[in-house]
Amino acid sequence: DAGITQSPRHKVTETGTPVTLRCHQTENHRYMYWYRQDPGHGLRLIHYSYGVKDTDKGEVSDGYSVSRSKTEDFLLTLESATSSQTSVYFCAISALAGDNEQFFGPGTRLTVL
Amino acid sequence: GENVEQHPSTLSVQEGDSAVIKCTYSDSASNYFPWYKQELGKRPQLIIDIRSNVGEKKDQRIAVTLNKTAKHFSLHITETQPEDSAVYFCAASSYGQNFVFGPGTRLSVLP
Numbered sequence: 001d002a003g004i005t006q007s008p009r010h011k012v013t014e015t016g017t018p019v020t021l022r023c024h025q026t027e028n029h030r031y032m033y034w035y036r037q038d039p040g041h042g043l044r045l046i047h048y049s050y051g052v053k054d055t056d057k058g059e060v061s062d063g064y065s066v067s068r069s070k071t072e073d074f075l076l077t078l079e080s081a082t083s084s085q086t087s088v089y090f091c092a093i094s095a096l097a098g099d100n101e102q103f104f105g106p107g108t109r110l111t112v113l
Numbered sequence: 114g115e116n117v118e119q120h121p122s123t124l125s126v127q128e129g130d131s132a133v134i135k136c137t138y139s140d141s142a143s144n145y146f147p148w149y150k151q152e153l154g155k156r157p158q159l160i161i162d163i164r165s166n167v168g169e170k171k172d173q174r175i176a177v178t179l180n181k182t183a184k185h186f187s188l189h190i191t192e193t194q195p196e197d198s199a200v201y202f203c204a205a206s207s208y209g210q211n212f213v214f215g216p217g218t219r220l221s222v223l224p
Contacts, residue, residue: 033212035214040216041216042119042202042214042215042216042217043157043202043204043214044214045212045213048212058212059114059213090156090157100145101147101159101162102147102159102212104156104157104158105156106156107156
């Protein structure tokens, strides 16, 4: 597997609390992505980054924010978690833009009670 | 925006038979079409991809075909084996923007 990790791997939190998920890569890839995976929906893009401090919204960005202050780290924040954000979150990286292989992290299972 | 549909949602085949999964997309600007395999509890991994300037691509037992006019592309797996059992996702992207996945197909290869 490419050098990509996610933390935490599992988290249970309560509605209304802030949550931050971290994606860390050692590949020095320029592009990083956050997806959520829900049954029947496949993988849906939340936000992506095309460089340090350069980010853009994806298909399902409402309720999420991201930051990328270093090449290796891409943070996903749920400012006030809701039960609808219970999901498995995957980070992905790629050396080039989307028309190149994306390597996925191991995923974070988030449960919002 | 882009919309990707995928059929069937579940597919069962006998070991040794072929499996075909079909996807359609809506955005004619899409130019990159990867297929990912996800085993239970694991991360998705790329198995094959195709770009819009190519009609077909093969890699051992798997192949992908693309029909740009009809806006659909298909994954073909021949001589299926039990280890092919997984969820398969197609996706479409336009120059790195608007990367959209299909809902997935659960393939079961029966011994």
